[in-house]
Amino acid sequence: MIPHLFRTEYRKIIAVLCKHFGLEHMGIAEDIASDTFLTAAQVWPMHGIPINPVAWLYNVAGNKAKNYLRRHILFENKIAPQVKTDAHLFEYEPDLSHQNIADSQLQMMFAICHPSIPQEAQIGLSLRILCGFGIEEVADAFLASKDAINKRLYRAKEKLREEKIKIELPAPSEIDARLDTVLTTIYLLFSEGYYSVSRDRALRKEVCLEAMRLCHMLIEDTSTNKPQVNALMALMCFHSSRFDARVNKNGEWILYEDQNTELWDVALVSKGIYFLNCAARGDRLTNYHLEAMIAYWSTQKTDTKEKWEAILQLYDSLLRVQYSPVAALNRTFALAKAKSKATAITEAEHLNLTNNQFYYALLGELYTGIDNSKAIQNLQEALLLAKTQADKQVIQNKMAHLAHI
């Protein structure tokens, strides 16, 4: 049987049912979808897997939805006879056609990534509803307790209800602005998988792949296939090409310079180049374009003057489009490579990001070979600020290395 079949079909069924019942009844859609798979798990082992498992699931989900409505209406009529029976509800046949599934999922994405929902909740809801992850899997991916995740999702659903958010595509005039929120969530979802310290590596990779799948859904629909969407897709392809090379058997980070390039995924790099070409149209240069181009250069391991000059210029543009301390630090590293460590040290110290571990880590790196005692001093500062064991390990390795020179 196809791996993740249930998860894949869960999110399709739930999107179609939510679209029908309305977001305020998301819980009903979740119950019906879960029940469908439970029934499959009770029936298939005894009688064999049906010839067309997907059709079987849709048929069962449709029946459960009809039964639910019938019971619900009867109940309503018993307690409130004045409520007239809606005959059309009895005839409800969920439209599980390919087109309606794709449309419902896309609209669902815009509903969940609504600007009124807190960012954190958008990511959680995306994993649960758009990707079909269980509460436990979401909790594992976020390194949070199941209780915390349940509460977060509950509040997000309440918010969807309060704001009366509809499952629909935004008007063409709003689509760019709304798309920005969706892309931010997809990017954060990807980063969650890519940088998370969760020990479950397979799960983290799945989170990254899910973010890419959601982005791909936007590319597949003409109304949302915009340059910035392709740029984000390219960025994620380039980053994930190094997924298997970044971590060693013990789960420790392997620094870029030490990675085995044989483990880099060439197919993903070519895909990234393809999407980057698709992104090269329109007149809006977004941070995704710039970050994707920087990420492209990172797929070229050979250090050349040309490479670092290009990266430096891209960071300069990125800082103008969207300033962030991390980008400023990375720009300084590129400066050291393109010009000299001495130039970079002067500029780095001007940044004065004294509450940022990466600031000290960068200074440690820049002083290495110039003034090793200063390098160690800075690494010690970085170590004090480092939060995760993986980060601490990297810094300690560097310090140990310096002590031996």
Added chain:
Amino acid sequence: MLIFRHEDGNKVASPEQIQVWMKQTMDWIAGITAQNKFVGGNGLLFDDARVVHASKMVTNGPFGEIKETIGGYIMVKAESADEAAEFAKGCPVLQGEGNTVEVRKIAKRDGIH
């Protein structure tokens, strides 16, 4: 007959977990079938269940005092209750705490077992 008693999986499981659980059940039954000892079985659904009481009162759900209720059964050909219990030990239902598999003989018409 092996009768599974467990919690309603809907409340706890993700689609991925349900699929894993189903795969384990398939493998378990395949093992019994390979010995030509699997007769048949069925799942009993949790949704829309009813309990009719002595007073003729009808309540929803099979859920009474106990959390675990009958979720399904399979029938196997076994020389003894012990052999059937050996089969039962491999049942994935047992991974859930508090879940049980009950082994019962099916009554025959001639009454000789």
